[in-house]
Amino acid sequence: MQKARHIQIVLKDAVKDVAGQHVQNDAQKFLHIETGIVKTGKIYSIVHPLEEEQLQAFARNSLCDCVINDVYIDQLYTSPDFPVYILVSKLPGVTDDEGVSAQKALCDFLNIPFDFGRHWIFTHEIYYLQNTLSDEQLKAIAEELLGNPLINRFEYGKFKGRIEYVPEVRIEAKPEIKTINFFISDAELEKLSKEMLLALDLHEMQAIQAYYQNQLVQAERVKQGMPKLPTDCEIEVIAQTWSEHCKHKEFNATITYANLDTGERKTIDSLFKTYIRRSTEIIRERYEKAGRNWLLKIFSDNAGVVRVDDDRVFVWKVETHNSPSALDPYGGALTGIVGVNRDPMGTGVGGASLLFNTDVLCFGSPYYDGKLLPGQLHPRRILTGVVKGIEDGGNKSGIPTVNGSVVFDDRFAGKPLVFCGTGGVMPARIAGKNSWDKRIDPGDRIIMAGGRVGKDGIHGATFSSLEIDEHSPRSAVQIGSPITQKNLSDFMSQAVQAGLIKSSTDNGAGGLSSSVGELAQITNGALVYLEKIPLKYAGLQPWEIFVSESQERMTLVVEPDKVDALFAMAEDFEVELSDIGEFTDSGFLDVRYGEQKVAYLDLIFLHEGAPTKLMEAEWKKPRLSEPVIKESLDYNRIVLKLLSSLNICSRESIIRRYDHEVKGKTIIKPLMGEQGFAPQDAAVLRLDFDSYLGIAISNGILPRYGDIDPYQMSAGSFDEAVRGIIAVGGRLPDPEKDPDIFWSVNDNFCVPDSMYHPQTNPDGKIKLAKLVQMNEALFDMATFFNIPMTSGKDSMKNDFIKEGVKISVPPTVLYSMVAKIPDIRKTVSTEFKREGDLIYLIGKTYDELGASEFYKLFGELGANVPNVRREQALRIYRKVTAASERELLKSCHDISDGGLAVAIAEAAFGGNLGTEIDLPQTDIPLNALLFAESHSRFVASVSPEDREVFESIMGEDALLLGTVIESPEMIVRYQGKEIIRLLVEQMLTAWRNGLVF
């Protein structure tokens, strides 16, 4: 065996060790451990034959930056100044991008070709600490700050200057194909499902059993040389295809719904069909009637597609990546981002040019100081890891992260919610055909492109459908490689342009089994040769090759006569391709390993054979009441407390880590204004450098409202997303009068286990009833506003269970919206612009403090949750658009968390201007006027010379509140009395320091 050589790079003493300082600070802040000075270094372990001279030269010329680094070879840096060390290595098989890059550098250095097949440079991080810490302290720093035991191996203690460990993967197993005895009792079937991590219930196991026991099936299997019993690969393919993740069994379940308050009972045949798909179909019919159907593709393929104009279509998808982010926040979020990038990339022909990412996150409080359950990561760790994952996922792919939201609630401390979305554009026609159609003919080749296959993420699809428990497999953790995928996406867009790719799809959950299995439905068959699939390392079982979820892979459909040209182009982009089989019309998914048959599955059974789930929902309104809170509070204090509260405070510490303007098209950015402090309601991007056509992107998510009323929570979230786009200058869709303006929604439901079980889930019925009501609201809002869902996702088991304790997320829905903006030059930002401008409250405020941030300050929930009044909202939105298109609005900010007072404060963060407000006498209490979160409202400013025309447009829907003043302070009077006087600086300090990590 090749002996490893170790090259170490450390900073010269004179250079500031920024990474080391961070470790020192974080250890002190979060673990209360004094490390003293921390020195960092990187070690490259090379397991490849090199001449001594080559090794030395490579170390000095390629790895070392002569201006700032020192190099050590084999005998590594030690110093009496640093008595202890921590070495962080990767476990075998964990993505090591830096090792691969070093290997590429060595190949360039030696002018030898890069070998995708063998990984022979491995990287480690080493930390030297000034203080002599105990092993226990070092372990804590290693496991809680520097790495994650699920993916890292640690060494710590006194350093002798040498390391031995190299995480080479060695698997001794020989490939074999096993049969699974499925002709067993029900109890044994249930046991089998658990043991094999299939996540299938008894009905599903029985359906599989029945298929294999069917005489016709058996006869066909014998004819094909297959065993009567299922093979391991077949069972894995079925389990993956039938997983909740892929099949959405609960959204397609038959639900009996009982409203115990009213006695109403009904049966719902699939939430998805009844509410989500139906609402979009109704909207599509309206547009078809108007002769302008811009809804090109809905609920099929990897992402929905809408028409921008004659030449272009817009394609986008929002996904969740919750369970992986709970285990390894960085890898989970990173994989989520690069994974969702592949959805638009793999829609229709494929190769969409990706325009933006949007990320919405739900966490427990980062300041949580209670006990953690075994395996539960601290919310701060989840937050920092997820943010870093999104940073690397977006920034390294060159996709701007333009929009997002962060929600804090301690019920997310078990499983965080990580929503990742990506939008892109495609030309409407490619090689004379509609770009969004997936065309495949029998005989077309199946080409796998991108990364190699390893054991990564095996059982990922089924895993996310299970609660996390002590037995969660380590293989569920994977780390994406944005750089591998960037090369792949560069290649794909070129290959699509050259007409070499006929269709494509991504390999995500379920890997090839899922991508090929789904595409095979188009021609009704596929034949795959597993031995042709390049592996990261030897020793994978055939079934593992087929279901592995190794990242950064696409499956391409290529006509046989274009295969050579495609391979030649891929070589130029340094992307590895493999021809792994062909599409057929046999009616079967036929998988082989050399001469052996691994799987032979009837496609109809595979895709339609899963039994429909039956579920029960029961609704009873919670008994809630309004608290009594006095009307003469210290409002200065309240406003500052609200501004610094977790759900309101500035997200700048997160936002600035994301590149939000690569591609040079971001017009309304997440933070605007002279100092770049002012938060915005929606992002606006232009589509070209030579036109002003654009899109706006927003989101709506209000989980805490669901504690009072899940219907209003869902309706309110929808409204929040709509009003964000209206605020920046969007125009509502209108099938009759304005048929060219598209709006498109991705709905994402994340709920706790809602399947009733008397022992393990006794409140399952009410949870499911909440989900039903959330869907009813979706239907009502979508069909009322003509805003269709084009894609979406559901994640059904967001519970963390350990030691008998269950932490369940509140039922949550996220609406992510995109709308066409005809002229980005007329868009509006939230911050006040000029002294003397008049400040208006647009929309009506109600006595609706239920579930507000204001009540939360007092530890109250209340009962009067904000209600959406659709007719009124529509009227207001049309008026706001009219004002905005006539460029009357100097600023416009939607009112949400914290109510009017917070919205006014935020509008003052733009540029050293203040406000003088005289609150009008209304029919609601002062607390509600200031802090209620009633929907469909805005704070806007208008130039005094436009007063008349503005007021004539708005009528009674706008109320003059006061003026923008030069002095940077917020003054609010009520009934002639000053109730708030705060310096903008003071408010900014509170608001900007609420979330520091």
Added chain:
Amino acid sequence: MKQVRALVVTGFGINCEEEMAAAYRLAGANADIVHLNQVFKERVSIHDYDILNFPGGFSFGDDLGSARVLSNKFKFKKMASGKHFIDDLAEFLQNKKFIIGVCNGFQALVKMGLLPNIGGNFDQEVTLTHNDSGKFEDRWVTCGVNTDSSSPFLSGLQKIDLPVRHGEGKLVIRDDGVRRAIIEKNLNCLTYLDPEGNGTGEYPYNPNGSELNCAGLIDPGGRVLGLMPHPEAHLSFYNHPAWTRKKQRGINSEEGEGLRIFKNIVNHIRHQG
């Protein structure tokens, strides 16, 4: 008048090539986006172009340090005919042509010794490394143009607002000799400014803690420009984070300040003929 041709290289994680090419088109030049492997395979020659562009991005994911693997490729990997790319670049410059590198492109120019190149032999004299904040950050900065720097890229410019988007933008200079030469030869062409318009080391106006408050360098001949901020991200008035406020004061031009750098060089080459 001469039609100016710009080559924008891409591949390996470079990701600002489209806006870079757009900048030249808006400035009236032709721009081709070409994968570096086409150059290494010598299917495309840099000598067919007037100006060579290394855009921003994350080549090789910033592994081994930003632009290390890329500059290693430029220095050591042989092209199809056996020559090294860096020698091709030297020839390109001898032919009185121009090179610009932004962000990751700047890091590559520095690490392969093209900037500042005081010694003239492509030795690495400075580096760009981790920001003092330890973080990647996207924020807008104001840069002052050193009017004593002689480079056609910057003529007529005094102050310019641009976004920075990097984690490794801190300039560290190898030794006092190099530092002195940079100052004496006015190679420090762009400086981070505070709100009063003075060069600053103060965060966040200086986002990374760069020596000499340096945001950009030129070579002694003024033909190679490297800068951390992104001029290609400010091609339009509507890119600026305060455009909605500036609009209230009236719009003189819908062009962004960053575009002027590209117009400068295109006009210069055009008139050179």
